[in-house]
Amino acid sequence: MPSKNMIEAIRDALDVKMAQDENVVVFGEDVGYFGGVFRATEGLQEKYGKQRCFDAPISELGIIGAAVGMGAYGLRPVPEIQFADYILPAYDQIASEAARLRYRSGGEFFAPITIRTPTGGGIYGGQTHSQSPEALFTHVAGLKVVIPSNPYDAKGLLIASIEDDDPVVFFEPKRLYNGPFDGHHDRPVTPWGEQPLAEVPEGHYTVELGKAAVARAGNDVTILTYGTMVHVAICAAQETGIDAEVIDLRTLLPLDEETIIASVKKTGRCVVVNEATKTSGFTSELTTVVQENCFYNLEAPIIRVTGWDTPYPHAQEWDYFPGPGRVGEALVKVMEG
């Protein structure tokens, strides 16, 4: 089975769907001739032509507005927003339009679009190339929000998203594009080639939306996380020696509450981790789900580990980005509780 990094897996997913379904179109800033700044769409224009893979004006609102119209027509657009930081100009088209089109038209019109966008920090991108805005989208009824942590899932989730009839915001943790990452800034990124989840089957397969995965089995504490932080959490468990179960949520909306609840009931302890800012972030939702469903099973208060409530700093990003040190401290604390 071929080994791929996450970029290659994403490109593979786009290729598979474009070959299978002529209604799939890919567009966005720099995605055509150049193949995208992260090269996710490299070669697609050459293979499928300019009618199906093309560059767009620098207008995120326009890109998503066009995608909504194309989706209503019957295409399956896969627009790219070059960085998740730039998605906000398109927020109205995503949150008010794409998300609500089915509802307001009683199912007569809908927007089967998959918005791909690189998210998160750890690449010295500063305030404008590092943010994690997923919580802005998990609050929107009608959207699905997906974030993979490995090449296998990236391909399977992306194919499932493109095939889904609801609008999906598909966040790609750019820190993971080229390899998994344990949160230590002074260690080289491990190439994906050495990881089992870099084995990406050829052709079509899907990973079901709305289903979490157990990234690391354990009995003492549950870590609920997603994206880059899955790898940080696993590293923290290894470094502390605490038998943590790491749940990779994969889809944030709809959320796989069943898997979360089963794990926390088993371990009795919970740490929630993401790299986005803390206040009103997605960890707040996770904490509440656990509190509502597992309160009498908890042996210690839930602990959140997140980015700080500041914009993403440039020079200090390794103090901002939650690493295994901070997650490890939370694990030790929750075990003492």
Added chain:
Amino acid sequence: MSDKNPLSTPLSLHVPEPSSRPGDKPNFSHITVPDAGNVRRPAVDSNPADMRDLAFDMVRVLDDNGQAVGDWDPKLADDVLIKGLTVMLKTRIFDERLFMSQRQGKTSIYVQCRGEEAIACAQRMALSKGDMCFPTYRQQGLLIAQDFPMVDMINQIYSNSKDKLGGRSLPFFYSERDYGFFSISGNLGTQFMQAVGWAMASAIKGDNKVASAWIGDGSTAESDFHSGLVFASTYKPPAVLNVVNNQWAISTFQGIASGEAANFACRGHGFNIPSLRVDGNDFLAVYAASQWAIERARKNLGATLIEWVTYRAAAHTTSDDPTKYRPADEAEHWPLGDPIERLKQHLIVKGVWDEDKHQALTKQLKAEVKAAAKEAESYGTLGKGDLPAVSEMFNHVYKEMPAHLRKQRQEAGV
């Protein structure tokens, strides 16, 4: 050194004001009304640069005597003209009835398109089945021009048990895919960019369908308008880009969206999009200009921007009182007249219409609208009688209801 530049005078902000306010004499002196028939009709494949003047002039076909004159006369058959008159009149009577229904508490809010009937009715008649309109909330004529069942419209306005949208949407936010009527959004301008995307899809698929985008003068200030023009200019999709300049965005006159500094049609020039400025109260001019733009789109020559110069004769909505911000009699002084009266006069001049026929038609349409309203009322009105099931509120959020919504629906006991 002094902080102040000795040559400068204190700066001040330019805040445009309309030409008249309540208590003033209505003043439309800023609107030049050229003689009908004096604007040339270029070939549809003309280079936009060769027809720039058409964004500053005004296409008019019906003259003050009711005669159709000039190159733009679409030379429509009498039955088409009578159909146009009928659907405009039906739209107005429908509006009057539903306005009254709102006052009687049968619905929460209603918008009339009084004075603007020609724009939606004539363009819809020029479009073909399969084309898609992306309207704002003052284009009910798009449905009525297709003889869409009024009772279905009223069921939604009343949010009753037969409201096809299950009470989820605002009263007049129709969605009629089979009638080429895209679901209306309340977020202004969003549909404009979506229409361009729909037209792009038609081109990508090698189809021959046209998208018709609609936006109000005030909403041209939204980024969606500008994005729509950029995308339309870049990809040349088959789109008709309509700006309905009805002079007022609630209480804000069109000058605040910079319609005073430069008109809306000429905004197409920066994008090399052919741009027309048209008398929106002239059924024949609307039909002809729409036909021109649709033909151009259908021939893969790209989009056309059209500014329809018209006047919102009624209030913005049933929640608005226009006498608070404009002269109460302003509508009566609108220099382009009333679209229904003008087409009626034309038909009379042609000898195919008369007052008796008009009265008979009015009576017949009133009876039709009344019957539709009564039927709809029998299915319930907002808050009274049979309502859509409460469970409807959970439907169509997603294609398949996810577990968390199922759980919430159970919690709600529906």
